[in-house]
Amino acid sequence: xxxxxxxxxxxxxxxxxxxxxxxxxxxxxxxxxxxxxxxxxxxxxxxxxxxxxxxxxxxxxxxxxxxxxxxxxxxxxxxxxxxxxxxxxxxxxxxxxxxxxxxxxxxxxxxxxxxxxxxxxxxxxxxxxxxxxxxxxxxxxxxxxxxxxxxxxxxxxxxxxxxxxxxxxxxxxxxxxxxxxxxxxxxxxxxxxxxxxxxxxxxxxxxxxxxxxxxxxxxxxxxxxxxxxxxxxxxxxxxxxxxxxxxxxxxxxxxxxxxxxxxxxxxxxxxxxxxxxxxxxxxxxxxxxxxxxxxxxxxxxxxxxxxxxxxxxxxxxxxxxxxxxxxxxxxxxxxxxxxxxxxxxxxxxxxxxxxxxxxxxxxxxxxxxxxxxxxxxxxxxxxxxxxxxxxxxxxxxxxxxx
Ligand code: SF4
Numbered sequence: 001x002x003x004x005x006x007x008x009x010x011x012x013x014x015x016x017x018x019x020x021x022x023x024x025x026x027x028x029x030x031x032x033x034x035x036x037x038x039x040x041x042x043x044x045x046x047x048x049x050x051x052x053x054x055x056x057x058x059x060x061x062x063x064x065x066x067x068x069x070x071x072x073x074x075x076x077x078x079x080x081x082x083x084x085x086x087x088x089x090x091x092x093x094x095x096x097x098x099x100x101x102x103x104x105x106x107x108x109x110x111x112x113x114x115x116x117x118x119x120x121x122x123x124x125x126x127x128x129x130x131x132x133x134x135x136x137x138x139x140x141x142x143x144x145x146x147x148x149x150x151x152x153x154x155x156x157x158x159x160x161x162x163x164x165x166x167x168x169x170x171x172x173x174x175x176x177x178x179x180x181x182x183x184x185x186x187x188x189x190x191x192x193x194x195x196x197x198x199x200x201x202x203x204x205x206x207x208x209x210x211x212x213x214x215x216x217x218x219x220x221x222x223x224x225x226x227x228x229x230x231x232x233x234x235x236x237x238x239x240x241x242x243x244x245x246x247x248x249x250x251x252x253x254x255x256x257x258x259x260x261x262x263x264x265x266x267x268x269x270x271x272x273x274x275x276x277x278x279x280x281x282x283x284x285x286x287x288x289x290x291x292x293x294x295x296x297x298x299x300x301x302x303x304x305x306x307x308x309x310x311x312x313x314x315x316x317x318x319x320x321x322x323x324x325x326x327x328x329x330x331x332x333x334x335x336x337x338x339x340x341x342x343x344x345x346x347x348x349x350x351x352x353x354x355x356x357x358x359x360x361x362x363x364x365x366x367x368x369x370x371x372x373x374x375x376x377x378x379x380x381x382x383x384x385x386x387x388x389x390x391x392x393x394x395x396x397x398x399x400x401x402x
Contacts, residue, residue, distance in 0.1 A: 004071075005208045006032040006055070007095075011068035013047075013054045020280045024063065025052040026232035029330045031318060032176065032208045032225075037199075039211045039223035039240075041255075044236055045276050047232040049214045052178045054109070056095060073175060094169035098181040100161035104153040110164045111149030112303050117171035136167040141197060159190035163197070170201065176208040183218065187360050187402055195222055195256070216255060220244055225318075228252050231276055231287035237318040248321045250292045286324065298324055 013025040025047045030036040040048050053059050057077060070077040072093060077085065089157035105113055114136055115129040126134070132147075137145035140163040150167040153161055162182060169177055179198065183191040199222060202209050205272045211222055219226055220240070227237040228249060236249040247253050278284075286302040287290070287364055292299065307327055308320045383401075390397040 002036070004031050005034050005036075005073060006210070007069070007071040008055070009069040009071070011051070011054060012061055012066040013050055013059055014066050017062060017064040018282075021233050022279045023220055023282075024279055025054060027068075028229070028232075028278075030227055030234065030237065032210060034175075034397070035202070035206045036224045036226045037202060037209045037222050038212060038227070039219045041213055041216065041219050042229035043214060043276055047279075048229055049180055051229070052095065052180050052210065052212055055178060056089055056093060057082075058089075061091075070235055071217075087121075090171040090174070092174055093176050093178065094109075094172055094174040095178040095180065096162070096165045096169045096182050098184050100158070100165040100185075101153060103165055104161060105152055109150050109152055109376070111151075114164070114168050114171050118170055121172045124282060124348075130169070133167075134358055136170055137164075139169045139170070140164070141193075149345075152286045157190075158186050159193065162194055164184060166194075166197065166201070173205075174207065176210060177202075178210045178212070180212045181214070184213075184215070189400055191218075191401060192237050195247070196220070216259060218378050231283075232279055233287065234321060235288065235322045236320070237309070242319060248293050248326065249288075249323050250325070251288050254291075269401045271373065271376070273373075286322075296324075315359065333348055 008031075009029045011025055011028050012023070012213060015022040015024055019240070026045075028051065030038065037320050040051065042048055050059065050063065054065055055077070059065060067079060068078070072088065077088070080088070080168065102109070108116075111130070114133040115126070118124055118129040118132050131148060133239055135147045137148060144147055148156075153164070156164065162185075165182075182198070183194050185196060190358050195218065198209065198211075201207070210223075210292070211218075213219060218389050223240045225237065225239050227234045228244045228251065229235070236243070236252050238248070243252070247256055247374040251272075254270065254272045258272060260269060272291055277287055277290065283303065285298075285302055286304050288296070289295045289299040303323070304322050304324045304327065306320050343359075385401050387396045388398045388400060389395065
């Protein structure tokens with residue numbers, strides 16, 4: 001296994017609000033290795049972005065990191081003085097954001113913004129910083145870097161601005177790059193280009209990437225490892241292949257069920273009923289219990305523990321799941337329900353676990369999935385094309401079929 005670049009252990013970040021303590025990140029642990037793309041996936045409000053800000057120690061007030069360790073190449077960032085953190089941010093650990101316009105300085109040319117990072121972190125002359133900036137602009141696919149160096153952010157398209165953000169993040173030659181929903185604000189064509197670019201840069205530089213997204217399609221194309229976050233906790237972790245072949249946690253399965261597979265054309269998509277619970281106040285049982293079709297008596301009063309490698313997976317895989325269904329402790333097992341099996345993609349899948357989950361068929365009472373509800377929104381045969389104009393008379397030369 002390659003060396004560990006980032007190791008997060010028992011991280012808790014809480015917000016002390018007038019309404020009470022909001023447990024935005026509540027005891028999460030994961031490792032990211034050199035050259036690895038680690039994807040943190042989940043719905044909005046589940047704590048992904050606060051995790052990213054915690055790693056950089058940039059949690060806004062009234063939030064603060066309550067406990068845990070963040071080891072970057074073995075150095076615990078939570079023990080460093082602020083001065084030491086300033087030297088690391090942008091140098092050893094860098095971040096790109098969802099909306100580049102809010103992260104770029106509107107009154108500085110994009111070239112100077114990138115050169116400033118180089119001058120801040122390396123003892124280089126302005127001339128060298130200028131040359132390295134041109135090379136970075138070229139690497140991230142910005143045409144005519146000599147000319148565009150002197151442009152301001154408002155003169156660039158969304159995709160170009162995101163490329164500038166990536167160049168800025170790379171300028172410090174970081175060991176790990178945090179990408180927080182970097183393609184969400186972009187249209188699908190540009191999104192694909194930015195993902196290709198990130199993958200190519202990651203391979204060329206051997207850099208690790210923490211990729212934060214709500215989009216399983218993006219995860220399937222980028223990640224080596226996947227962690228699913230729900231209500232401030234990681235509820236499942238696996239390598240990409242295992243995760244996509246057979247997700248374990250009921251929440252992960254529901255995420256897959258709500259994807260528009262080809263085979264589901266003409267039929268209703270599954271919704272995950274309810275919403276992520278409020279993170280105010282302490283939790284007693286499973287945080288997914290009020291949305292889970294497989295919940296039984298033990299789920300509401302008893303919090304499920306993290307079960308490491310609950311099934312036979314590839315040697316060395318750092319997988320796990322937080323769910324009573326995979327707990328073989330007698331107290332949990334004796335109360336195991338007979339719940340439904342589920343469908344994932346085109347075929348029905350069994351779980352990777354033999355007990356107690358496997359083979360539980362057609363249960364009734366509290367464990368039965370709710371009957372399908374009428375759709376909230378239906379879309380059929382929607383087509384959106386953007387014209388491409390060319391020439392002096394701006395005639396239409398083709399279409400981007402978004
Ligand atoms: Fe569902 Fe219970 Fe597992 Fe929570 S612990 S995900 S409620 S089965």
